[in-house]
Amino acid sequence: MILALESAGPRCSVALWDGAVVAEASRDEARGHASILPVLVQEVLAGRQPSAVAAGVGPGGFTGLRAGLALAQGLALALGVPLLGVTTGEALAAEAxxxxxxxxxxxxxxxxxxxxxxxxxxxxxxxxxxxxxxxxxxxxxxxxxxxxxxxxxxxxxxxxxxVPPLLAHARGVARVAAAMLAGELPRRAAEPLYIDAPATTSPRP
Known part of the structure; x- marks a missing residue:
């Protein structure tokens, strides 16, 4: 089973894949990815242990990417399972x-x-x-x-x-990760694809 997370855009989503989607959950929020994702993961896993973790690596928003990848890395390390990265474009194409x-x-x-x-x-x-x-x-x-x-x-x-979809979903991440594990696609490291520098606020005088 693959646990997939996607948080590169204004949607937090998690899916569990075992040849097809076993369970999924999502919330569309512009902020709060770091607090939303762990709740969705717990809901989707429901005590089941995946054999791999996959995460969206962008391109997308800096904060969402950082939150999703940090959680995915922690989960993969704790579970002792492989960690795969899937780009936003790959996830969108998988569901188009x-x-x-x-x-x-x-x-x-x-x-x-x-x-x-x-x-x-x-x-x-x-x-x-x-x-x-x-x-x-x-x-x-x-x-x-x-x-x-x-x-x-x-x-x-x-x-x-x-064509749809407008936003990437963990379903697409899981589908691409499954193809990677099957040797149908090259594996990608779960490292963020930052294109723009993160937005910052000007320092106070």
Whole structure:
């Protein structure tokens, strides 16, 4: 069984996977990830012991990522099980409505006027709309900036369409982690993908 956590965005979610989702819980909150996640983990585990832990590594919000990864690392260490990292784009693509198996680009609002863009086999980047790369063929876009990104690309002649989900969920993290454990995908370390520097407040004079 895989215990999966996702907290890179404004959603805290936890899922337990054993060939399919056994249990899951989530809360959509902009803040408080560090206090919400342990409650969700306890609810989902219900006394069961996983054989692996997986966590979303971003890109996403600094505080949410830090809280989720710290908890995942502590759980994996305490349980003595492997720890895997799954990117936000991988988690979104795993749950996207994609019957034609098109490339899925993840487009995430970085809350600073730009878009975190994650494409298959490429590192994520933060871009202005004007700097978005043109796809070579039809693509799907998932994430909370998917519609905005699809519209910007379509205006330039791209075959781009926004599809659910808007937010990554631990279900997708678990699905990707299962493929990693089965040798179908390369394993990724559970290290945060920070693109922007964390927001800070100006020091008082």
């Amino acid at each position: 409505d994609n019957p034609d198996a098109l490339p899925v680009w993840a487009a995430i609002d970085n809350k600073r006027g730009r878009i975190f863009l994650e494409r298959p086999a490429l590192p994520p980047v933060a871009l202005d709309e004007a700097a978005l790369p043109m796809p070579e063929g039809p693509i799907l876009l998932a994430g909370d900036a998917a519609e905005r990104t699809a519209a910007a690309l379509a205006a330039r002649g791209a075959d781009a369409r926004a």
